Structure formats: structure tokens, C-alpha cells
Amino acid sequence: MHQRSKIIKHLFLFAALIRPGDSLGVDHVLTFPYSHCLSCIVVGALVFLTCYIFYPAYTNIEGGLGCATTILAGDKKSDQDNTLSLVIPAYNEAERLPIMLDATLKYLNTNRKDLTKVFRGVGGQKGYLSELIQYEFIIVNDGSTDDTDSVVQKYATNIHSGDTVKLISMHKNVGKGGAVKAGMLQSSGQLCLMLDADGATDISDGLLKVLKEMKGLISKERSDNSSFLPPAAVFGSRAHLEDNSCASRSKIRTFLMHAFHFFVTTLCSSRIKDTQCGFKLFTRPAVVLLFTNLHLRRWAFDTEVVVIAENLNISLSEVGVIWREIDGSKLDVDKITLALVSLGMLRDMVCVRACYLLGIWKLKR
Numbered sequence: 001m002h003q004r005s006k007i008i009k010h011l012f013l014f015a016a017l018i019r020p021g022d023s024l025g026v027d028h029v030l031t032f033p034y035s036h037c038l039s040c041i042v043v044g045a046l047v048f049l050t051c052y053i054f055y056p057a058y059t060n061i062e063g064g065l066g067c068a069t070t071i072l073a074g075d076k077k078s079d080q081d082n083t084l085s086l087v088i089p090a091y092n093e094a095e096r097l098p099i100m101l102d103a104t105l106k107y108l109n110t111n112r113k114d115l116t117k118v119f120r121g122v123g124g125q126k127g128y129l130s131e132l133i134q135y136e137f138i139i140v141n142d143g144s145t146d147d148t149d150s151v152v153q154k155y156a157t158n159i160h161s162g163d164t165v166k167l168i169s170m171h172k173n174v175g176k177g178g179a180v181k182a183g184m185l186q187s188s189g190q191l192c193l194m195l196d197a198d199g200a201t202d203i204s205d206g207l208l209k210v211l212k213e214m215k216g217l218i219s220k221e222r223s224d225n226s227s228f229l230p231p232a233a234v235f236g237s238r239a240h241l242e243d244n245s246c247a248s249r250s251k252i253r254t255f256l257m258h259a260f261h262f263f264v265t266t267l268c269s270s271r272i273k274d275t276q277c278g279f280k281l282f283t284r285p286a287v288v289l290l291f292t293n294l295h296l297r298r299w300a301f302d303t304e305v306v307v308i309a310e311n312l313n314i315s316l317s318e319v320g321v322i323w324r325e326i327d328g329s330k331l332d333v334d335k336i337t338l339a340l341v342s343l344g345m346l347r348d349m350v351c352v353r354a355c356y357l358l359g360i361w362k363l364k365r
Contacts, residue, residue, distance in 0.1 A: 052347060053347055053350055053351050053354065054351060054354070054355075055347075055351075056295070056296055056297075056298070056347070056348050056351045057295070057351055057355050057360055057361070060295050060296060060297050065170070065174060065178055065181065065182050066170070066171040066172070067140075067168050067169060067170045067171060067182055068168070068169045068171070069166060069167070069168050069169075069186060070166070070167045070168075070169070071164065071165070071166055072152065072153055072156035072165040072166070072167055073156045073157075073159040073163065073164060073165040074136070074159070074162070074163055074164030074165060075164065079134065080188050080189065080190055080284065081123065081190050082131060082133060082134055082190075083133070083134045083135070083136050083164075083188060083189035083190060084115075084119060084133055084134070084135055084136070084189050084190075084191050084192075084193065085135075085136040085138060085187035085188060085189030085191070085192040085193065086104070086135060086136065086137050086138065086192075086193050086195060087138045087140065087180060087183035087184055087187060087192060087193070087194050087195075088100075088137070088138065088139045088140065088183070088194075088195055088196070088197050089140045089142055089176050089179035089180050089183065089194075089196070089197065090139055090140065090141055090142065090144065090148050090152075090179075090197040091141075091142040091143065091144055091148075091173065091176070091179070091197075092144045092145060092146045092148065093144070093146075093148050093151075093197040093198070094144070094146040094147040094148050094150070094151050096197060096198045096199070096326065097139075097148060097151050097152070097197045098151055098155070099199060100196075100197055100198060100199030101151075101155050103199055103203065103204075104195075104199070104203050105155070105158065105159075107203050107204045107207075108135055108203075109160055111204075112132050112133060112160075113132065114208075115133055115207070115208075115211070116131075116132050116133040118208060118211045118212060118215070119133050119191065119211065121211075121215050122191060122211055122214050122215045122218065123190055123191075123229060132162075134162050134163055134164070135160070135163045135164070136163070136164040136166070136187060136188060136189050137159070137163070137164065137165045137166065138166045138168060138183045138186060138187055139152045139165070139166070139167055139168070139183075139197075140168045140170065140179040140180070140182055140183040141167065141168065141169045141170060142170050142173050142174060142175070142176070142178070142179040143170050143171070143172045143173030143174070149167065149169060152165070152167050153167070166186065168182055168183055168186060170182065174297050175297035175298040175299070175301075176297075176298065176299060176301065177294065177296045177297045177298055177299075177300075177301025177302075177304075178297035178301075180194055180291075180301065181291045181294050181297075181301075184282070184287050184290075184291040185287075185291050185292070187287065189284070190229065190283070190284050191211075191214070191281060191282070191283060191284070192281070192282045192283075192284070192287050193207070193210070193279075193280070193281050193282075194278065194279070194280045194281075194282070195278060195279050196278035196279070198326040199326065200278065200323055200324060200325070200326045201236055201277065201278065201279040201321050201322070201323050202321070202322040202323070202324070205321060205322040206236050206279050206321035206322065209236070209319045209320075209321055210234045210236060210279070210280075210281040210319060210321075211281065213234045213317050213319040214232060214234045214281055214283070214317075216317075217232050217234060217315050217317045218230050218232050218283065218315065220315075221315065229283050229284060229285060230283065230285060230315065231283055231285040231286035231288075231289050231290075231312070231314045231315070232282075232283050232286055232314060232315040232316075232317075233280060233281065233282045233283070233286050233290070233305075233309060233314060233315070233316055233317075234280065234281045234316075234317045234318070234319060235272055235274065235275070235277065235279075235280050235316070235317070235318045235319075236274075236277045236278075236279030236280060236318075236319065236320075236321040236323075237272075237273060237274040237277055237318045237319060237320050237321065238274050238277050238320075238321070238323045239273035239274045239318070239320065259342070260276075260342060260345065260346070261273065261274075263346055263349055264303060264306075264349070267303070267307075267349045267350065267352075267353050268303045268306045268307050268310075268349060268352075269306045269307070269309075269310050269316070271310075271316055271318070272306050272316060272318050273318060274318065275302040275303050275305075275306055276299075276302055277321070277323065279321055279323075280302075286309075286314055289308070289312055289314060289364075289365070290305050290308050290309060290312075290314070292364055293308050293312075293361075293363050293364055294308065295352075295355070295361055296348055296351075296352065298344070298348065299341065299344070299345055299348075300344075300345040300348035300349060300352075303345075303348070303349050303352065304348075304352045307352055307353070307356065308363065311356065311363055312363060312365065
């Protein structure tokens, strides 16, 4: 409640146009005829704008991520140093999830030995090569109304011995950011990969790329003989595909894409060109720091992850991955709805900056 009180306090501070010494000050805002009426309109508009900007902060108070976790395969106690966690948020994905899981399981099982070598290189555990890597699949059902749960339970029977499958069922739909946060905070792997349920990013291309990029990123922060794993994150990126995508997208979508990138650079970070690609790799220390501090629950949560990383000096990098448009996208909507979603994401970015600047949100280190 303390955090909610601080938000309300700042709403009034932003909305008040009162001269020092005035009890109300409304009559002094405008001095021409009808000033009282116009002043009320101006103040009302400012109150509305301020409430709109801070709405995510007011609604996304800590807590509210109620869920039930079921271990469908494997052991509760995974070997953290030997485990790659895969966190997959899913909302009404009964049709697309099986296709994604088929491709993912086939690639991971077929290339387990090769992936083990790269994984060990990231972790700096040279004497661990005799033991193959384990996978921890964490599927977060974000309040789906279809058979997403049944699909996950079916695939759990096909899991390789030693691997783990966790099904996290949110009690209600909390948004992609909330689902990813819940999944990450229940993961146990030394490295944690976030990937979308639609399989838009080709895992056979992307996983090796982000692992190798992570190896290079963290090697700069530790000595050759150290197994210390610093907080670091690697973002899969579609920025290299922009020219081709612009040719196939409508003008409104292209405009919104460039506008979003401009505001990400201005409000979040200039180091990451594509914050929204659903393919990101985190070290265990980064998972703890980033997702215990994450507040946003909806589409723009990735931008807050970048802001938190910048403020906590967490190493960030970006690598191009193969990505393709998949039918059934949640953002495959009409132009007006798309514009409103984009406006909401911009609002969320402004809210993030304002909340950290004003001390409404404080980072836990």
C-alpha cells in the first residue's frame, strides 16, 4: 500500500497547476474570459494524462502473480550448473504450441552433445564435459481458455530422461511480462532462455548464436580460469531484417515500427535495437536481478528489462537471428487497434522512466 500511496501523491503533484500561496489556484491558471471553465478543462486534461501515464504503476503493484505449478516430468531438484532452462509464455496457444514444441524438442535432443560443449564454454566448466546438458522446460499458461494445458501434459510424456517439464498455470491472465516473470523466477538453470510459443525465432539458428554471444560477453568480465558467472543478457534481434520487412509491411506498421525504435533509443537504451524479439538468454544472476525488479506485466515489459539492466550495469548484447511471421499473432489486428497497442507501449515506457526517476519504483540490488 505504501507504493500505491506514493503513486497517488505524484498524480496530484503532476496534475496541480497552483501558484505558491494559493489555496486552489485555479483562477490564476488562465486570466482571459471563461478562464475558470478553461482552467478546469486544462487541469482535468492533465489529471487524465497523468493517470493514463501512471496507470501501469498503479495496477502492477507487487504481488498478484497467483499461479499453480505442476512438475509433469523430471525431478524437482535440477542440477543448476548442468541445466538450460527454457521459459515459454503461452496464452491460447493450443494450435501453435505443438508445432513449436515438435521443432524445439527435435533440435535440442538431436544436438545435445554439441550444445553441451557450447554451454560448458559459457559456464567455464571445463571438467564437466562427460555429463550431457539437461533441459528444464517451463511453460507458463497465462490464463488460457483453450486446451493449452492438455497440450503441455501430452508433450511431457515425450521428454528425455533427466529433463524436466514444469507447467505454471496462472490463476488469471496477467500479460506476457507477468507470465515471463513467473516462469523465470521458478527456473533453476545456470542459463535461462525465453522463447515465444509460436516458434517465430528459429531455435536451430538462434540458440547457438545467443550462447556464443553470451560466451564472448561474459569472457570480458572474468579471468580465463574463473567459473564466475556474471549477470548478463543476450537479446535475439530482428533489426537486420528491417529492410525486407518494410517492403512487405503496410505503411502504418512501418511507421509505428520506426517510431517505437526511436522511443526505445530515447527512453530505454541505444545499445539494443530490437527489444521485442521473443528470444533472450539470461545468466542466473541476471534472472534474479532483472525479474525480481520487473513491474510491467504487458507487451512493453522487455523495455523495462533493458532499463533495469542499464541501471544495474548488467552486461547486454544483441545478435541477429532468423525470424519469420507466424499466423495467429496476437498483434495481427486492424490499424486502429494496432495504433492503440503501440500508444499503450509508449505510455508504458514513459511510465517506467517516470517511476524510477521519481523513486516510486526502487531497484533491489
